[in-house]
Amino acid sequence: xxxxxxxxxxxxxxxxxxxxxxxxxxxxxxxxxxxxxxxxxxxxxxxxxxxxxxxxxxxxxxxxxxxxxxxxxxxxxxxxxxxxxxxxxxxxxxxxxxxxxxxxxxxxxxxxxxxxxxxxxxxxxxxxxxxxxxxxxxxxxxxxxxxxxxxxxxxxxxxxxxxxxxxxxxxxxxxxxxxxxxxxxxxxxxxxxxxxxxxxxxxxxxxxxxxxxxxxxxxxxxxxxxxxxxxxxxxxxxxxxxxxxxxxxxxxxxxxxxxxxxxxxxxxxxxxxxxxxxxxxxx
Amino acid sequence: xxxxxxxxxxxxxxxxxxxxxxxxxxxxxxxxxxxxxxxxxxxxxxxxxxxxxxxxxxxxxxxxxxxxxxxxxxxxxxxxxxxxxxxxxxxxxxxxxxxxxxxxxxxxxxxxxxxxxxxxxxxxxxxxxxxxxxxxxxxxxxxxxxxxxxxxxxxxxxxxxxxxxxxxxxxxxxxxxxxxxxxxxxxxxxxxxxxxxxxxxxxxxxxxxxxxxxxxxxxxxxxxxxxxxxxxxxxxxxxxxxxxxxxxxxxxxxxxxxxxxxxxxxxxxxxxxxxxxxxxxxx
DNA sequence: AAAATAGTGTCTGTCAGACAGTATATC
DNA sequence: GATATACTGTCTGACAGACACTATTTT
Numbered sequence: 128x129x130x131x132x133x134x135x136x137x138x139x140x141x142x143x144x145x146x147x148x149x150x151x152x153x154x155x156x157x158x159x160x161x162x163x164x165x166x167x168x169x170x171x172x173x174x175x176x177x178x179x180x181x182x183x184x185x186x187x188x189x190x191x192x193x194x195x196x197x198x199x200x201x202x203x204x205x206x207x208x209x210x211x212x213x214x215x216x217x218x219x220x221x222x223x224x225x226x227x228x229x230x231x232x233x234x235x236x237x238x239x240x241x242x243x244x245x246x247x248x249x250x251x252x253x254x255x256x257x258x259x260x261x262x263x264x265x266x267x268x269x270x271x272x273x274x275x276x277x278x279x280x281x282x283x284x285x286x287x288x289x290x291x292x293x294x295x296x297x298x299x300x301x302x303x304x305x306x307x308x309x310x311x312x313x314x315x316x317x318x319x320x321x322x323x324x325x326x327x328x329x330x331x332x333x334x335x336x337x338x339x340x341x342x343x344x345x346x347x348x349x350x351x352x353x354x355x356x357x358x359x360x361x362x363x364x365x366x367x368x369x370x371x372x373x374x375x376x377x378x379x380x381x382x383x384x385x386x387x388x389x390x391x392x393x394x395x396x397x398x399x400x401x402x403x404x405x406x407x408x409x410x
Numbered sequence: 411x412x413x414x415x416x417x418x419x420x421x422x423x424x425x426x427x428x429x430x431x432x433x434x435x436x437x438x439x440x441x442x443x444x445x446x447x448x449x450x451x452x453x454x455x456x457x458x459x460x461x462x463x464x465x466x467x468x469x470x471x472x473x474x475x476x477x478x479x480x481x482x483x484x485x486x487x488x489x490x491x492x493x494x495x496x497x498x499x500x501x502x503x504x505x506x507x508x509x510x511x512x513x514x515x516x517x518x519x520x521x522x523x524x525x526x527x528x529x530x531x532x533x534x535x536x537x538x539x540x541x542x543x544x545x546x547x548x549x550x551x552x553x554x555x556x557x558x559x560x561x562x563x564x565x566x567x568x569x570x571x572x573x574x575x576x577x578x579x580x581x582x583x584x585x586x587x588x589x590x591x592x593x594x595x596x597x598x599x600x601x602x603x604x605x606x607x608x609x610x611x612x613x614x615x616x617x618x619x620x621x622x623x624x625x626x627x628x629x630x631x632x633x634x635x636x637x638x639x640x641x642x643x644x645x646x647x648x649x650x651x652x653x654x655x656x657x658x659x660x661x662x663x664x665x666x667x668x669x670x671x672x673x674x675x676x677x678x679x680x681x682x683x684x685x686x687x688x689x690x691x692x693x
Numbered sequence: 694a695a696a697a698t699a700g701t702g703t704c705t706g707t708c709a710g711a712c713a714g715t716a717t718a719t720c
Numbered sequence: 721g722a723t724a725t726a727c728t729g730t731c732t733g734a735c736a737g738a739c740a741c742t743a744t745t746t747t
Contacts, residue, residue, distance in 0.1 A: 132470045133416035136500075136511060156724075187415045187509050190500040207587040212498060215513055217419075217474040226470050228419060230498055266692060275692055304490040305686050306630055340623065347589055356726075373728070374710060389718095395724040396718035403588050409549060409558055439697075639699075656701070657737060678697040679745040 134226040138195040139182035139216075139323070141231065141330030142203060144238035145348050145361050146254055146286060157393070160357065161256040162364045163286065164327065165203065165243060168251040173223045174320035178283075178292060180327070181252070182229070195232040202252060204242035209235040209347035213333040214326075221322045231326050233333055235347035255283040255292070259331045264297075273302040278314070279328045292317040294324035338365045343382060346403055354390060354398035355383070382407045417509040421478040422465035422499075422606070424514065424613030425486060427521035428631050428644050429537055429569060440676070443640065444539040445647045446569065447610065448486065448526060451534040456506045457603035461566075461575060463610070464535070465512070478515040485535060487525035492518040492630035496616040497609075504605045514609050516616055518630035538566040538575070542614045547580075556585040561597070562611045575600040577607035621648045626665060629686055637673060637681035638666070665690045 146163035166178040181202040185194040192210065200206050210232055217228045243252050264276040276299050283292040295314040300307060311325050319327070337344045345361050359375050384404045389397040429446035449461040464485040468477040475493065483489050493515055500511045526535050547559040559582050566575040578597040583590060594608050602610070620627045628644050642658050666684040673680045 134419050134468075134470070136417050136419070185417075185500070185511075187417075188502050190502060191498055191511070192500075207589050209589045210591070215474055215495060215498060217468070217513075219471050219473065228468075228474070230500075268688070268692070273688065273692055300692075302688065302691065305634075305688065305691070306490050306492045307691070308493070354726090371709095371711065372726090373712085373730095376727080378709080392719095393725080394719050396716075396726050398726060405551070405556065405585070405588065408585065408588070408590070409551070409556055409583075637699090654736095654738065655699090656703095656739085659700080661736085675746095676698080677746055679699050679743075681699060 132226065134217075134228045136185040136191070137182050137227060137229045138185060138191050138198060139180045139229045139231055139326055140195055140199060140202075140210075140234045141180060141327055142199065142208075142234040142236060143257070143330075143334060143348065144236050144241070144254070145357075145364065146238060146256060157356075160360050160364065163238065163254040164257045164283070165241075166253060166255055166283070167202070168253070169320055170251060177318050177320040178255075178323075179320035180323050191230045192232075195230075195234070199234055202243075203236060203240075205236045205240050209233075209344065214329050216322060216326060218322065229326075231330060233330050235334075235344065237348065237350045239350055253288075254286040256286060257327075257331065258282040258284075259328060271304055275300045279332075281317075281324060281328055281331075283317075283319075283327075292319060294319050294327075296325050296328045335365055335367070338362065342379070343408060346382070346408075352386060352388065352400040352402050355379075355401060356398055358383075358401075415509060417500075417511045419468040419474070420465050420510060420512045421468060421474050421481060422463045422512045422514050422609055423478055423482060423485075423493075423517045424463060424610055425482065425491075425517040425519060426540070426613075426617060426631065427519050427524070427537070428640075428647065429521060429539060440639075443643050443647060446521065446537040447540045447566070448524075449536060449538055449566070450485070451536070452603055453534060460601050460603040461538075461606075462603035463606050474513045475515075478513075478517070482517055485526075486519060486523075488519045488523050492516075492627065497612050499605060499609060501605065512609075514613060516613050518617075518627065520631065520633045522633055536571075537569040539569060540610075540614065541565040541567075542611060554587055558583045562615075564600075564607060564611055564614075566600075566602075566610075575602060577602055577610075579608050579611045618648060618650070621645065625662070626691060629665070629691075635669060635671065635683040635685050638662075638684060639681055641666075641684075 142165040144163050146161050148158040148160065165181060167181050169175055169177050169179050181198055183198045185191055195210055199208060199210065212230055213233045214231045215228065216231060243254065260280045262278045264278050267274040276297060279296045279298065281294045281296065294317040297312050297314050299310050313322060313324050316324055345365060348361050349358060355376060358379065359370055359372065363370055382404050383401040386400045386402055388400040390400065391397060425448040427446050429444050431441040431443060448464060450464050452458055452460050452462050464481055466477065466481045468474055478493055482491060482493065495513055496516045497514045498511065499514060504510065526537065543563045545561045547561050550557040559580060562579045562581065564577040564579065577600040580595050580597050582593050596605060596607050599607055628648060631644050632641060638659060641662065642653055642655065646653055665687050667687045669683045669685055671683040673683060
């Protein structure tokens with residue numbers, strides 16, 4: 128055993144939340160909601176001054192899920208989030224300090240539960256609005272081999288300062304003898320540390336995919352009580368497309384229960400508040 | 411950095427294939443097909459004489475996918491398999507030799523491409539027929555918390571010797587404040603080394619899930635040319651249920667192309683051979 | 694002809710997509 | 721009453737489930 132080198136092991140977390148915009152300018156319109164991700168400005172080398180995902184080293188006496196949970200509590204104060212591993216990042220050279228292998232975690236939280244206070248003291252943790260756009264670059268198909276390149280452009284905007292980070296990640300799907308292989312490479316890092324541009328893109332893809340499949344994962348981004356429109360908005364943000372209200376409501380009806388409360392102070396007819404129907408979540 | 415302990419890192423592979431049974435006794439019936447997994451009898455301590463998944467340590471200059479591919483070639487001779495990471499195993503104490511973290515890979519191969527020769531010399535690598543049965547144990551639902559326990563019974567049968575290994579793994583899904591957490595524990599190891607009972611069960615679950623969703627993953631278990639019935643059989647084996655032939659064919663029609671060959675020597679009307687329709691796989 | 698598998702046509706109910714319409718709060 | 725959002729009813733077409741039927745080869 129000891130003749131093998133050993134890597135350091137870390138858990139990196141893509142913490143997503145729905146960010147509610149500031150009160151709208153147009154006096155009666157609803158505030159815009161966006162998908163947000165939590166990033167931390169690095170204070171030390173390497174990548175000093177760059178933005179990175181929250182995360183940290185795993186200790187010998189804990190599993191990686193515990194590592195991630197521990198870091199999440201430290202960074203956000205949240206202790207009951209949806210937390211799920213979505214990929215391992217082990218490319219040689221991904222960390223200039225040496226051999227570091229990272230487990231990526233997808234964490235979904237309700238922003239209001241976090242203690243990442245808005246505009247906190249020069250704080251090094253901040254919410255960024257996330258936009259991921261996808262562009263198929265080329266299909267290259269031969270007899271027994273095919274290659275499809277897709278470019279993902281990641282745009283992050285600092286919620287308070289407006290600072291913008293842009294990064295590009297390329298996905299290559301190779302079909303060799305009908306077997307699919309996927310690989311990623313970073314084309315442009317922007318001000319993101321390490322390979323975190325790739326981790327963020329893949330975390331978003333994982334979120335998107337799960338939302339498209341079962342959908343229920345979106346509830347983990349919502350507060351305890353919510354309106355059906357804010358829920359629909361969350362779906363639309365993650366799926367990247369508009370949904371038709373009647374159809375959406377028909378689909379999620381089994382998963383929600385009406386309360387007898389409504390929202391207030393909105394300048395138009397107030398919406399009813401709903402909560403999750405727990406029973407429907409237990410398959 | 412150096413003040414942290416470091417784990418050893420390994421890739422463990424659940425190599426699945428469809429095993430075609432011996433010629434049937436009843437003179438004209440088709441041979442039965444089963445799902446098979448490749449296991450290796452451990453020659454050294456710990457767990458000497460127990461069966462384990464093929465796998466090995468990752469080296470500093472390769473990523474985990476390369477580690478897995480390297481091991482797969484060594485063990486089976488196959489170099490173009492479907493190979494996909496499905497989970498990380500990092501529970502403290504999972505390996506008595508120390509801190510070992512393992513990335514689990516799902517590998518799907520066509521058995522006929524492998525060099526794990528049937529009944530090879532006291533060989534320490536062997537195909538086992540796999541059966542996983544699932545039993546929901548209990549639902550325990552309170553106001554803000556729920557717990558669902560499910561027991562998975564794994565039954566492995568050595569293809570040549572008939573040796574049977576039985577293991578049991580318990581899955582606990584906890585819903586706390588509406589957030590799902592899943593954890594696994596091994597109830598009964600049988601003659602399986604380390605936590606490989608859990609890895610095998612979760613690999614099977616991953617295969618099952620992907621087959622139920624998109625379905626196309628099943629093609630990775632098939633040879634280049636196949637009959638629609640053998641394809642349906644593979645689906646049925648992985649999904650664990652019978653399918654209706656006309657509906658199945660309607661569903662997979664876009665993914666296959668008819669050749670003008672047929673199988674021969676079957677004692678009844680021979681079936682046409684089909685191959686994959688590559689174009690349909692490129693989303 | 695019997696056995697066994699190969700393969701097709703079509704009815705039906707469910708459900709997602711689309712759209713038209715009604716309701717109710719604030720300003 | 722104007723504005724803005726809240727909420728509902730129903731038509732339609734696509735598609736999965738079910739089943740009845742025909743076809744073709746070997747023994």
